[in-house]
């Protein structure tokens with residue numbers, strides 16, 4: 332336990348929440364897009380509390396409205412919006428991006444979090460294997476379509492932009508050859524878990540490459556993939572809102588490991604992949 336309660340160089344330990352970590356930070360004037368899921372509800376709330384305008388990209392608009400109402404009940408001046416986004420459809424991603432652009436808002440953070448996990452073989456709207464389509468291609472296109480807005484925000488505001496991909500430790504369990512570029516849609520050798528790992532590995536490689544290109548082009552945007560351990564320590568140094576977010580997400584994961592839940596999670600994945 333001591334290991335996880337020990338304070339890091341930032342002065343925070345694993346038991347701190349996003350609220351603790353972002354205490355005193357004013358996010359007024361910042362805008363974030365979150366492709367939202369359950370785990371992140373909490374973080375949408377914390378971002379909104381710190382004054383950030385949060386735009387949630389959700390497939391299920393009823394759930395999105397629900398999160399929005401809950402937050403507004405607590406703070407009627409919070410800026411939260413829900414907009415429809417189905418990451419498994421390129422058309423939906425394009426529609427979301429153009430609707431967002433028509434709002435003429437800045438964009439400081441993009442949190443790519445939604446995902447499908449170890450689903451049976453199926454094809455997306457665009458006939459691509461579902462996990463690769465949702466977890467990787469959808470977010471890839473979204474990031475690409477919004478990157479000009481992010482670049483111009485970073486330029487005008489002199490605030491470094493952030494792209495965070497919620498990846499997974501499971502990226503280690505991809506296919507033997509990593510990403511099977513020529514077999515993405517091959518059903519005969521499809522493995523639900525490995526296909527999930529493959530999509531998450533793609534996220535990480537993508538983030539690394541984009542960060543390299545941003546650096547090369549002198550663009551003030553950092554792309555991070557988040558999975559327990561590595562990003563936490565990286566992000567702790569920044570003390571930013573996004574650091575707080577990632578920190579708490581990481582905390583969940585570490586807690587799971589702590590509690591021996593990792594085994595259970597793995598067996599869940601494996602059960603799902605056999606189902």
Ligand SMILES: NC(=O)c1ccc[n+]([C@@H]2O[C@H](COP(=O)([O-])OP(=O)(O)OC[C@H]3O[C@@H](n4cnc5c(N)ncnc54)[C@H](OP(=O)(O)O)[C@@H]3O)[C@@H](O)[C@H]2O)c1
Nearest residue numbers: 367368370390391416417418419444445446465497498499
């Ligand atoms: N939970 C873990 O143990 C774990 C571990 C490591 C990494 N992760 C990663 O953490 C992230 C969140 O996972 P979670 O456990 O919170 O997942 P979750 O509860 O299963 O939620 C998945 C979310 O993604 C959304 N989604 C799925 N397909 C979508 C699509 N085509 N378009 C838009 N949204 C879509 C779902 O929307 P609906 O509500 O409409 O279904 C749901 O909100 C994922 O990227 C996951 O890979 C999770």
Ligand SMILES: *[C@@H]1O[C@H](CO)[C@@H](O)[C@H](O)[C@H]1NC(C)=O
Nearest residue numbers: 379380382383406408409410
């Ligand atoms: C309420 O929301 C506003 C606008 O986002 C924010 O500036 C303020 O700090 C929030 N107040 C509380 C108590 O969370």
Ligand SMILES: *[C@@H]1O[C@H](CO)[C@@H](O)[C@H](O)[C@H]1NC(C)=O
Nearest residue numbers: 467470471474534538541554
């Ligand atoms: C991950 O981040 C990069 C930006 O670094 C983005 O281009 C990419 O599409 C993101 N998402 C996925 C799911 O790969």
